[in-house]
Amino acid sequence: MPNAIRDAKRAVKHIEVDIRNRRTENTMKDKLRQLSGSHDAPDLRMIFTSPKEYAKHVREPVTSEESTLDIESTVIPALKKALYCIAGDDKTKIMDEVVTTKLPVVMERMLACFTNTPLTKHQELRAKIVKLFATCRSREQAMMKERFEVAFENHILRLFPLHRPVWQRSVSRRVDQWSRYHVANFRAFCRKRGYWKRPGKNSISWNASIQAVIVNELAPGFEQLSTLSRAVYDRHHTSMDDVHDALQSLSTAEEIPNGAEFSRSLKTFSRKAHRNVDRELRASQDEIECIRHMALHDDQYTLSFVGQAMEDAYERAAKIESKDYAAEGKAKARKAHEARVDRVKDKAISLQGENLFHEVPVMMDEAWAESLALRLKGSD
Known part of the structure; x- marks a missing residue:
């Protein structure tokens, strides 16, 4: 029974200490966020100790006072x-x-010196360089393809089903x-693929x-896609830079007869590689x-995605004639006008x-896929 009581008291003490520590930790984290003015401030790493209770375990001679x-x-x-690890981890x-x-x-190089011919050394070195480039290219292309595809889906495509009901209304x-326009004006818009300009007035685009x-x-x-492109x-x-460092390490290897010349060539390659990356970034942003x-922008001479989607509806609406309706006088024109309006509205x-x-x-997904294919080809 005394042991059970002691264990129960310890359990209660543990809970009290955990609650107190958690409150203190949350308070300190909130203080850091307030001081930094950012909700994304990193969490402080906090360690709570109890020297007083620890001393009861290690004190000599052991006292009758028992630790909770x-x-x-x-x-x-x-x-x-944790303190030992600060110095020990790096070592x-x-x-x-x-x-x-x-x-x-080092051991491989020593072995190669005793066993390989100059031709074999050259072939092995070439294989290392080719493998290094191939690994880097495949890794970067896979990363680019995945990140761009996911980003376009999340930031653009998923918005259409999400907002479609509101957009349609x-x-x-x-x-x-538009249906209140004069019959002839409405049809003029349809004939000109959604564009019309009255004399002396600015052009109007549906x-x-x-x-x-x-x-x-x-x-x-x-904007998110542009930011992602820069990050990629x-x-x-x-x-x-990693490839440069890896190749630079080879310049001191015994397999390279002229390491200084190799280093100069490597610097030239590195500069060209960075210029190529900058050029590809500009192309991606374009x-x-x-x-x-x-x-998002309208251009009468290069139809936008909206203009391309609506083009067929405009053409069909423009071809509707009053004579196609069994009515007399103005009723024919009114029925033809209503049919044109319905054609445009149905498409929308x-x-x-x-x-x-x-x-x-x-259309946007197809254009993005084509653009991404060009970017991946450019990274070869």
């Missing part, structure tokens, strides 16, 4: 280990690198406004009006800007078949 915490719960042993890593990386290389109201519905949601997504090509720069422009908001908000993301 076991020796591990005082955290003093863990603190000792251990260095020793591990020497044993697992540098020493085997907004476009429907705009088509209703496609631009539709794009205005989606721009607020899509524009931030393209920054990583390419780092990879080029591709993103081109797709963004096609998605129809719940059946492929409407505007189904076709545009498909």
